[in-house]
Amino acid sequence: MYTDLVMDHFSNPRNVGEIEDADGVGQIGNPVCGDVMRISIDVEDDRIADVKFKTFGCGAAVATSSMVTEMVKGKTLAEAAEISNKAVAEALGGLPPNKMHCSNLAADALHLAIQDYLTRAGREAEVPLILAALPKGHEHSSP
Amino acid sequence: MKSVYFDHAATTPVDPRVLAQMLPYFCERYGNPSEIHRLGREARTAVEVARAQVAAGLGAGEKEIVFTAGGTEADNLALIGYLQRFEPGHFIISAIEHPAVMEPARALNRLGWAVDFIPVDGDGVIDVGAYEQAFRDDTRLASVMYANNVVGTIQPIAELARIAHEKGAAFHTDAVQAVGSVPIDVGALGVDMLSLSGHKIYGPKGIGALYVKRGTRLTPMLHGGGHERRLRSGTENVPGIVGLGAALELAQAEMSTVGPRLEALRDHLARGVLESVPDVRYLGHPTARLPGNVSFTVRYIEGESMLLQLDTHGFMVSSGSACASGSLEPSHVILALGLGAEEAHGSLRLSLGRENTEAEADAFIQVFPPIVEKLRQMSPLYVKG
Numbered sequence: 001m002y003t004d005l006v007m008d009h010f011s012n013p014r015n016v017g018e019i020e021d022a023d024g025v026g027q028i029g030n031p032v033c034g035d036v037m038r039i040s041i042d043v044e045d046d047r048i049a050d051v052k053f054k055t056f057g058c059g060a061a062v063a064t065s066s067m068v069t070e071m072v073k074g075k076t077l078a079e080a081a082e083i084s085n086k087a088v089a090e091a092l093g094g095l096p097p098n099k100m101h102c103s104n105l106a107a108d109a110l111h112l113a114i115q116d117y118l119t120r121a122g123r124e125a126e127v128p129l130i131l132a133a134l135p136k137g138h139e140h141s142s143p
Numbered sequence: 144m145k146s147v148y149f150d151h152a153a154t155t156p157v158d159p160r161v162l163a164q165m166l167p168y169f170c171e172r173y174g175n176p177s178e179i180h181r182l183g184r185e186a187r188t189a190v191e192v193a194r195a196q197v198a199a200g201l202g203a204g205e206k207e208i209v210f211t212a213g214g215t216e217a218d219n220l221a222l223i224g225y226l227q228r229f230e231p232g233h234f235i236i237s238a239i240e241h242p243a244v245m246e247p248a249r250a251l252n253r254l255g256w257a258v259d260f261i262p263v264d265g266d267g268v269i270d271v272g273a274y275e276q277a278f279r280d281d282t283r284l285a286s287v288m289y290a291n292n293v294v295g296t297i298q299p300i301a302e303l304a305r306i307a308h309e310k311g312a313a314f315h316t317d318a319v320q321a322v323g324s325v326p327i328d329v330g331a332l333g334v335d336m337l338s339l340s341g342h343k344i345y346g347p348k349g350i351g352a353l354y355v356k357r358g359t360r361l362t363p364m365l366h367g368g369g370h371e372r373r374l375r376s377g378t379e380n381v382p383g384i385v386g387l388g389a390a391l392e393l394a395q396a397e398m399s400t401v402g403p404r405l406e407a408l409r410d411h412l413a414r415g416v417l418e419s420v421p422d423v424r425y426l427g428h429p430t431a432r433l434p435g436n437v438s439f440t441v442r443y444i445e446g447e448s449m450l451l452q453l454d455t456h457g458f459m460v461s462s463g464s465a466c467a468s469g470s471l472e473p474s475h476v477i478l479a480l481g482l483g484a485e486e487a488h489g490s491l492r493l494s495l496g497r498e499n500t501e502a503e504a505d506a507f508i509q510v511f512p513p514i515v516e517k518l519r520q521m522s523p524l525y526v527k528g
């Protein structure tokens with residue numbers, strides 16, 4: 001049911017862990033299925049210099065977390081903010097329909113980490129500009 | 144990589160000895176049992192021999208066995224076929240039934256039947272007091288599974304059947320997981336109906352049977368040529384029926400040697416896991432459980448990810464986690480034991496079968512702790528103590 005790329009990211013996840021004294025941390029939980037994802041970032045010159053994740057969830061949740069960290073490393077905050085849930089799923093070669101919601105977790109946790117960074121840096125005003133689509137409560141679509 | 148199959152509660156391989164008995168009924172003895180000529184008579188004989196084998200395996204009479212297309216159909220026939228004869232009233236099932244009982248119960252509920260779901264204790268044993276209290280004047284049927292497919296707990300069926308009869312209701316048990324693994328005698332149990340399935344006992348998929356005690360009246364669900372004493376129309380699945388009979392006869396013959404061996408293997412695996420991984424909770428009853436069932440939850444990590452990691456190491460197991468279920472709900476069985484959703488997410492089931500060895504169990508005990516550690520390192524819920 002999973003693509004080889006999903007299985008690769010699941011079996012050998014990239015960037016697992018937690019950045020100590022991170023510049024921004026985003027955590028999101030899925031209330032229905034009870035999964036939790038936490039992404040921490042370090043930011044230099046408005047670029048994501050380092051990123052790590054921790055995930056409690058299924059194979060798709062782990063793989064999307066791993067993939068999103070790969071996708072954003074070195075990106076500007078604005079570029080990172082544009083990464084959508086769909087883009088993460090596509091980068092993995094697709095997810096089974098009943099696992100699409102897991103990909104929401106990864107991009108949303110990332111966006112929350114960026115928001116956290118901006119807030120801490122006293123740049124709340126930029127949050128709406130950079131993040132058009134901050135997660136509004138977690139929607140859970142059943143297959 | 145060598146693969147190890149620990150998922151016998153999901154399905155079993157067809158035993159080659161069973162297959163050998165089935166094969167002639169595809170291309171050589173392909174007759175329709177309803178026909179009078181030689182090929183028809185040969186097929187009829189094969190069906191009736193299998194019926195006698197199944198009856199013998201349950202301590203039943205041959206006329207009390209109805210062949211169905213599997214356990215699901217047997218359960219549906221028991222609930223719907225039995226209750227359809229009455230004006231809608233009330234019936235009782237346990238909270239941990241398989242969907243094959245749970246869903247027909249819900250369907251009957253939508254047709255106007257009241258239903259009570261009787262809770263279980265932390266070991267998965269039905270609350271007999273609550274069960275007894277649930278009966279009403281218009282209770283027609285109680286259905287409680289013999290052994291649970293997730294945690295393996297075996298219920299006090301004889302007692303439950305006796306109570307149902309005292310209250311004037313009939314009693315059905317879904318024994319799909321129990322038949323072939325533990326000795327069953329319908330007379331001693333006192334049940335009115337009992338379901339079984341071929342593919343859980345080294346027989347083929349898509350064949351099962353319902354034991355219907357003499358005098359128990361059912362309305363058929365499939366109407367047609369009146370096969371199976373009018374209870375299940377449709378030309379008989381002769382190779383499947385032959386396979387079911389052969390599989391049950393074989394399981395009966397080997398039960399006294401296979402059963403104790405599986406129990407020892409089960410307890411060895413359970414001990415190995417509990418001793419090598421912290422924060423694991425064993426699920427189900429410690430002793431009143433299926434010989435091949437090892438069920439537990441692992442804190443801080445999720446079942447599907449454990450299952451996939453084990454799969455990449457060659458071990459095939461099952462999980463009751465929400466993520467593994469497809470429905471995105473954790474197993475209702477594990478929630479019914481009183482576990483929280485987070486713990487239910489970490490559930491794993493190993494179900495052993497007669498071809499499993501101690502070397503395979505030892506290999507699992509070697510491979511499993513590092514997998515748990517790896518996933519825990521990845522978990523935001525895990526704080527190493």
Ligand SMILES: Cc1ncc(COP(=O)(O)O)c(C=O)c1O
Pocket residue numbers: 152153212213214215216218241243288290291292317319320340341342349350351
């Ligand atoms: C307890 C129980 N009842 C019913 C069934 C359904 O049987 P079948 O797959 O033959 O329809 C199963 C297995 O899937 C089961 O474990």
Ligand code: FES
Pocket residue numbers: 033035056057058059060061099102465466467
């Ligand atoms: S995290 Fe639960 S289904 Fe993916």
